[in-house]
Amino acid sequence: MIRLDHISKSYDSKNNVVDDLSLEIEQGECLTLLGSSGSGKSTVLKMINRLIEPSQGTVFVNGSDIRQSDPVQLRRSIGYVFQGIGLFPHMTIRANVGIVPRLLNLPVQETQDKIEELLELLGLPLAEYTDRFPDELSGGQQQRVAVARALAGDPPCLLMDEPFGALDAITRDNIQQEFLALKQRLGKTVVFVTHDVLEALTLGDRIAVLNKGRLEQVGGGKELLNRPATPFVRDLLQKSQKNLDVFKVTPVTDSKTPSPLERED
Ligand SMILES: Nc1ncnc2c1ncn2[C@@H]1O[C@H](COP(=O)(O)OP(=O)(O)O)[C@@H](O)[C@H]1O
Numbered sequence: 305m306i307r308l309d310h311i312s313k314s315y316d317s318k319n320n321v322v323d324d325l326s327l328e329i330e331q332g333e334c335l336t337l338l339g340s341s342g343s344g345k346s347t348v349l350k351m352i353n354r355l356i357e358p359s360q361g362t363v364f365v366n367g368s369d370i371r372q373s374d375p376v377q378l379r380r381s382i383g384y385v386f387q388g389i390g391l392f393p394h395m396t397i398r399a400n401v402g403i404v405p406r407l408l409n410l411p412v413q414e415t416q417d418k419i420e421e422l423l424e425l426l427g428l429p430l431a432e433y434t435d436r437f438p439d440e441l442s443g444g445q446q447q448r449v450a451v452a453r454a455l456a457g458d459p460p461c462l463l464m465d466e467p468f469g470a471l472d473a474i475t476r477d478n479i480q481q482e483f484l485a486l487k488q489r490l491g492k493t494v495v496f497v498t499h500d501v502l503e504a505l506t507l508g509d510r511i512a513v514l515n516k517g518r519l520e521q522v523g524g525g526k527e528l529l530n531r532p533a534t535p536f537v538r539d540l541l542q543k544s545q546k547n548l549d550v551f552k553v554t555p556v557t558d559s560k561t562p563s564p565l566e567r568e569d
């Protein structure tokens with residue numbers, strides 16, 4: 305579905321902030337891209353939809369080199385949830401969610417139906433929310449609207465840049481659970497960026513660990529925990545294991561959505 309083939313990016317033509325990264329994201333998979341701040345995660349996402357061009361290497365979407373595709377068409381086929389929400393403050397919730405359907409010139413009724421379906425799906429009752437402005441919503445609600453907006457053009461693929469990063473712990477837990485259910489239901493291909501190890505393990509079918517622009521390891525949660533490929537991955541996972549132990553948290557499991565920690569690789 306998405307293939308990164310030896311991509312590098314330098315902003316100053318000296319240092320590579322993304323360095324020779326090769327990665328494949330399968331159709332219907334949720335891949336979490338895990339790394340600390342400055343490790344190049346946002347740069348990778350932006351290269352997938354041509355907001356930024358790689359200095360070297362090639363990105364393929366559905367088998368085609370994206371340099372050969374029209375960037376506008378490409379962006380419409382890829383929903384993007386930006387770091388820091390990015391709703392348009394002067395537009396109502398209805399208008400924010402409807403941006404892409406309007407760009408796609410979908411019929412008015414179809415657009416209305418789509419907006420309503422998505423807001424319901426994300427737990428925002430229509431009567432209460434559609435005509436409010438973003439600053440009249442809580443952080444968690446705004447984040448749901450941002451996800452609804454990214455889904456509104458029904459793109460096969462979704463890029464999410466630390467979408468839940470600004471939320472308090474409880475809201476974040478809730479919205480992560482909703483995301484898991486939604487993911488199951490919609491079957492989109494998702495690249496989900498986070499700096500939070502637990503979030504990466506909870507939401508990712510596979511996790512790609514990025515360190516200073518280089519890929520340390522990619523694999524299922526169990527594989528990363530049991531067979532870390534590098535000392536960096538081992539230390540990162542050990543720290544999170546300690547957190548799990550200290551707080552006596554068990555990674556989320558239910559019969560329908562097994563946690564990646566429970567999965568066989
Ligand atoms: N537009 C830009 N111009 C110059 N440097 C940038 C730009 N965007 C990001 N960087 C630098 O590239 C590195 C990776 O940034 P980024 O991809 O945003 O990392 P992350 O999302 O993992 O925090 C950082 O050192 C950042 O300062």
Ligand SMILES: [Mg+2]
Pocket residue numbers: 345346347387465
């Ligand atoms: Mg970032």
